[in-house]
Amino acid sequence: MIGGWLALGSEDELVRWTNVAAGSLAGLLLAAGSTLRLPVGVPLAVLALAAGYATSLGIEGEALDARAPVLAASLFLLAELAYWSLELREGVAEEPGAYGRRIGLLSALALGALALGAGLLAVVDAGERSGLAFEALGAVAAVAALALVALTTRRPEP
Amino acid sequence: MTRTASPRVAGYAALAALGLLGALALRRPELVALAAPFALALALGLRVAREPRVGISLSLDRERALEHDEIGVELEVSSEAAVERLELLLVVPEGLEVAEGENPVAIRLGRDDDRTVTFTLRCVRWGNYALGDIRLRARDRFGLVAWEDRLDRTTHLRVYPHPEALRRLVTPVETQPFTGNQVARQKGEGLEFADLRAFAPGDRVRSINWRASARRNELIVNERHPERNTDVIIFLDTFAEARRGPRSTLDLAVGAASTIADRYLERRDRVGVVSFGGLLRWLVPGTGLSQRYRIVDSLLETAVVFNYAWKDVSIIPARTLPPQALVVAVTPLLDERSVSALLDLRARGYDLVVVEVSPVPFAEPGRAELDRLAHRLWLLHRQELRARYESLGVAVAPFGDDVALEAALEGVRSFRRHARLARA
Numbered sequence: 001m002i003g004g005w006l007a008l009g010s011e012d013e014l015v016r017w018t019n020v021a022a023g024s025l026a027g028l029l030l031a032a033g034s035t036l037r038l039p040v041g042v043p044l045a046v047l048a049l050a051a052g053y054a055t056s057l058g059i060e061g062e063a064l065d066a067r068a069p070v071l072a073a074s075l076f077l078l079a080e081l082a083y084w085s086l087e088l089r090e091g092v093a094e095e096p097g098a099y100g101r102r103i104g105l106l107s108a109l110a111l112g113a114l115a116l117g118a119g120l121l122a123v124v125d126a127g128e129r130s131g132l133a134f135e136a137l138g139a140v141a142a143v144a145a146l147a148l149v150a151l152t153t154r155r156p157e158p
Numbered sequence: 159m160t161r162t163a164s165p166r167v168a169g170y171a172a173l174a175a176l177g178l179l180g181a182l183a184l185r186r187p188e189l190v191a192l193a194a195p196f197a198l199a200l201a202l203g204l205r206v207a208r209e210p211r212v213g214i215s216l217s218l219d220r221e222r223a224l225e226h227d228e229i230g231v232e233l234e235v236s237s238e239a240a241v242e243r244l245e246l247l248l249v250v251p252e253g254l255e256v257a258e259g260e261n262p263v264a265i266r267l268g269r270d271d272d273r274t275v276t277f278t279l280r281c282v283r284w285g286n287y288a289l290g291d292i293r294l295r296a297r298d299r300f301g302l303v304a305w306e307d308r309l310d311r312t313t314h315l316r317v318y319p320h321p322e323a324l325r326r327l328v329t330p331v332e333t334q335p336f337t338g339n340q341v342a343r344q345k346g347e348g349l350e351f352a353d354l355r356a357f358a359p360g361d362r363v364r365s366i367n368w369r370a371s372a373r374r375n376e377l378i379v380n381e382r383h384p385e386r387n388t389d390v391i392i393f394l395d396t397f398a399e400a401r402r403g404p405r406s407t408l409d410l411a412v413g414a415a416s417t418i419a420d421r422y423l424e425r426r427d428r429v430g431v432v433s434f435g436g437l438l439r440w441l442v443p444g445t446g447l448s449q450r451y452r453i454v455d456s457l458l459e460t461a462v463v464f465n466y467a468w469k470d471v472s473i474i475p476a477r478t479l480p481p482q483a484l485v486v487a488v489t490p491l492l493d494e495r496s497v498s499a500l501l502d503l504r505a506r507g508y509d510l511v512v513v514e515v516s517p518v519p520f521a522e523p524g525r526a527e528l529d530r531l532a533h534r535l536w537l538l539h540r541q542e543l544r545a546r547y548e549s550l551g552v553a554v555a556p557f558g559d560d561v562a563l564e565a566a567l568e569g570v571r572s573f574r575r576h577a578r579l580a581r582a
Contacts, residue, residue, distance in 0.1 A: 039165030043173050050177065050192055057186050068188035076195040079173075083166055083301065092245050093260030101266070105299070113195035120194055124187040 002026075002049050002074050015056040022052025030082055037089060042082040046075050064125055069117030076113040080106050159209060159296075159305040167204075167302050170196040203300030210241045210296045212267075216248070216311040218289065223281050225320035225413075228257050233275040233292070241267040242299045246275060249291035253283035253317070262293075281317040282404065284412060286458045288312050318454050319413040322563045324421050328570050330388040330484035331509045338387025339425045348384035355381055389430070389443050389480045390422045392453075393503075395489030395496040396435025399462045400517035405559070407490040407515040412457050414513055414563050415488045419453045430478055431456055434496060436465030440478045469495050471502045484509045490517045491543055504550050511570050512547055512554040519558055548573070 002023060026045035033041015053071060084102065177193025180186070212235060219230035233246060247262035259277025267273060290312035296305045333342040341350045354370055357377030370378040392415045399408040415431070422429045423445060430443035431453050441449075441456050471479075479485070485508045487500050504510045518540070523533035544554045553573035555566035 043169035046173055054180055054189060057188060065188050068191040072192045072195055092262045092264045095265050116194050117191035120191045
């Protein structure tokens with residue numbers, strides 16, 4: 001579905017066929033991963049879709065693509081749902097209300113991914129127009145990202 | 159608890175890294191937007207993941223049950239910290255199955271929360287079971303990390319064979335000197351009338367039969383049969399069994415042995431058990447409720463133990479086989495050692511009855527002509543074996559899923575009504 005949506009969003013024949021092929025490959029990988037209970041099928045499927053999208057970005061030009069946040073949220077949701085389906089196949093009975101809570105969490109995560117992508121693109125767009133000040137802000141953001149990574153890799157307190 | 163990363167961690171890390179590298183290589187910020195949710199979920203998920211501390215206790219609604227009974231199981235789970243998803247699995251041993259409720263089950267625990275998970279187990283087969291191997295797996299909110307643990311909360315459950323309906327038992331030829339419910343063949347003090355005879359000094363006045371005395375013009379007294387108990391030995395053949403799926407001749411044999419022992423004990427007879435097989439086990443004859451529990455507990459431990467060693471009745475302790483005891487052999491008549499041991503017992507003068515747990519329904523003839531021929535020969539051999547026992551005055555009663563124990567013992571009674579004990 002995501003591959004189809006990406007294909008429909010472009011007028012270039014090559015981009016269309018690339019995204020259709022990426023979407024089909026992703027579908028096959030998900031089906032195989034689900035059938036064989038191989039979790040590695042999920043990131044490979046996401047990667048196939050992302051590769052199709054990256055190809056279309058390379059062909060279609062330099063302008064920022066406004067579909068990126070929606071695609072990011074969709075891919076994240078796809079990965080979460082695929083992992084969830086693999087967990088469901090373990091045959092563990094769920095207590096009442098578990099599915100509702102999980103769907104709520106997934107919705108929140110997808111919305112968060114959408115907001116994050118939109119925010120990032122807005123920053124990039126603003127930076128391209130404003131020059132030095134935003135370059136400095138970008139550097140600060142990179143340092144903050146590094147700090148965040150360092151923080152997460154630290155062992156949690158017992 | 160063992161901490162393991164879920165496949166999400168590797169997948170999301172790879173996607174985030176590839177997205178960021180792609181963004182750098184292609185100079186496209188859109189790819190950063192694609193990678194960002196995966197990277198952020200990974201960073202946040204790993205940061206907030208905390209090892210849960212879960213306490214679990216297991217309880218059964220009773221420790222003893224009969225075959226096909228259902229017993230309730232309660233798992234009380236508590237946790238100091240909140241656990242988003244806790245998967246619980248009670249390993250159910252073979253012979254028990256979940257009848258109602260869910261196992262495994264996933265629950266959610268809040269901070270300082272207690273939960274009780276209940277389900278019902280059905281006892282499919284008799285046996286002595288140890289329940290309490292509990293596997294648990296806790297996951298964090300983002301499903302990135304799992305903690306696995308195995309707890310041992312062993313609780314024992316004894317499942318007794320389901321007793322069959324049995325109205326009448328096989329009457330032993332000889333009785334023992336102790337008081338019981340069996341009318342002895344000997345004459346003495348008792349209730350059942352036996353005969354008349356002339357009065358002799360020392361006879362009690364109350365035993366004079368006045369009507370017979372008046373008719374014969376001399377004093378005639380009544381003779382009676384005393385009520386005595388009997389010794390019954392359940393001889394369980396555990397050398398071999400025939401099995402198909404969950405059912406086997408040993409299961410049927412243990413059920414039959416338990417029923418027969420129960421019924422004889424109810425009559426105040428002394429009952430003992432000899433489990434004759436790869437592993438010899440015995441229980442000296444006794445009476446009462448405690449002996450009943452001893453016998454059933456001993457039967458629950460019964461198993462076929464493979465052994466090449468030749469064994470005969472001489473290895474059975476002498477006091478386990480009292481003289482004049484009725485020996486009820488419950489056997490599939492598959493192993494030559496038990497077949498000859500039973501013939502040996504008969505030769506030693508024991509009153510022997512063979513309840514043959516038929517292995518025939520467990521062995522279908524093959525499709526090939528030779529297989530069918532072999533099957534027919536095997537059936538003929540079994541018939542010949544039965545005829546051998548019967549020629550020695552030993553009743554052989556086939557018993558199985560399609561023949562009730564009551565019907566099998568009726569066959570024994572009718573055989574013993576007409577047959578006389580022969581010398582082997």
